[in-house]
Amino acid sequence: MIKLDDIHKAFGSNQVLRGMTLEIPKGTSMVIIGGSGTGKSVALKCILGLIKPDSGSILVDGKPADSGDRDAFLARFGMLFQGGALFDSLPVWQNVAFRLMRGALKRPAEEAREIAIEKLRRVGLKPDVADRLPAELSGGMQKRVGLARAIAAEPEIIFFDEPTTGLDPIMAGVINDLIREIVVEMGATAMTITHDMTSVRAIADNIAMLHDGVIKWTGPVGQMDNSGDPYLDQFIHGRAEGPIEAVR
Amino acid sequence: MNPLALLARIGRLALDWLSAIGRVALFGLSTLTHMLRPPFYGRETLNALLHIGWLSLPVVGLTAIFTGGALALQIYAGGARFNAEAVVPQIVAIGMVRELGPVLVGLMIAARVTSSIAAEIATMKVTEQIDALVTLSTNPMQYLVAPRVLAAFLTVPLLVGIGDIIGIAGGYAVAVHNLDFNAAAYLKNTVDFLEPLDIISSLVKGAAFGTLASLMGCYYGMQSGRGAQGVGRATKGSVEAAAVLILAANFLLTGAFFSV
Ligand SMILES: Nc1ncnc2c1ncn2[C@@H]1O[C@H](COP(=O)(O)OP(=O)(O)OP(=O)(O)O)[C@@H](O)[C@H]1O
């Protein structure tokens, strides 16, 4: 279980998180929605320790995220970055197999490559992309390589930052199914950021809406449509009119 | 401007400088401790050796040969003013080995290697590749910084040694072909004149400059701000800092080796 309690984070005068509180039960899929620039990516990075929150506590299975063995902590996580963040000096398969080729999970290159190709297949990429460099792929293909890398070592907790942005609707469907599968079959805990309401319905057990640095609404995906929350309603229906100012 | 404000400003500048020096020193220390601690990334280190050492050879060779040649011409012309043309071999040797070899190679490394390290690491930072490394349980200090600094520490002294030899060869070629020096005598004068300390100082400078150059590239890269502008700034800052530090270190090392 992941528990964020009263997280604050500012960059200079830009107050991004102003007391974000959220719980993600083990083995469930949480989807975070919210306007662009509200701090969704920052929240994920805080949990991973890539950004240090100004105040507040983050617990993973009851233990503070910033205590204990950092390697062991990070080994439980997989993360798909919003921009892919592929290592551009390494071919695709070595990106996917990065964790499998060094450190505690190290295994022979042959085997790592096979696993990489299998993961690439799961995100809808053919084996022939394995030896290409990331820069030679389209944006959507890069995103999927990033996804393959995030799931390659079969982590317990996976963060997906906009997994379907830039994908065609069919491929987006494939990725939604994949994320769902990972949660249901492998029992992973997933946290996904997305702006795509189809994705939300396909992936989520629970959703949380981040606005003004706090979670405005959180609950099971089934209650999303009749939450009675004006912010959530405006957001899921994409209305320009409502409590959320369209021009910020 | 009122004098107090001026004083305050100078004070602030001095403090900024001091804290910058402190940060760089801490970064260097952290690089060292990460270098000595497993895991070691052999492939990354080999790659760095190739890029910093082997691929810098052409530019080092060209720099050295032209410098050695020009030096011979200058000393000959200058020496002629007080009938001291004969010292060309000795001065070329000492000038190249003690000063110009290490400094020019160091500056070329700052131009070629520091800039590329800074731009590469800054781009990785800006595109979240550094964050991605961390989430994949790989320490960027160990994976990116340590191999590069180690490679520069090992190869730049070699490059300096090679530069020294090529520089002397350049002087020799000019002296023998254009200035009618006797070839055998030129070589004998060069070899007889150089002392072990000259060569040791040259190589020590090389190691120091290589370390500074690569460290600055890594430091500025890792500190890069966001966006293309951040990368540009990191690259510019790294080359400036490396060049200035190399020249300052050269002054200090020359003092340490040769002041009596
Ligand atoms: N490293 C950083 N330094 C300074 N400001 C940052 C940094 N990272 C994020 N921010 C700021 O924090 C705010 C939230 O950014 P974040 O990337 O979390 O948004 P987001 O909710 O993920 O938006 P989007 O849906 O567009 O991806 C933005 O105003 C951004 O400018």
Ligand SMILES: [Mg+2]
């Ligand atoms: Mg984001």
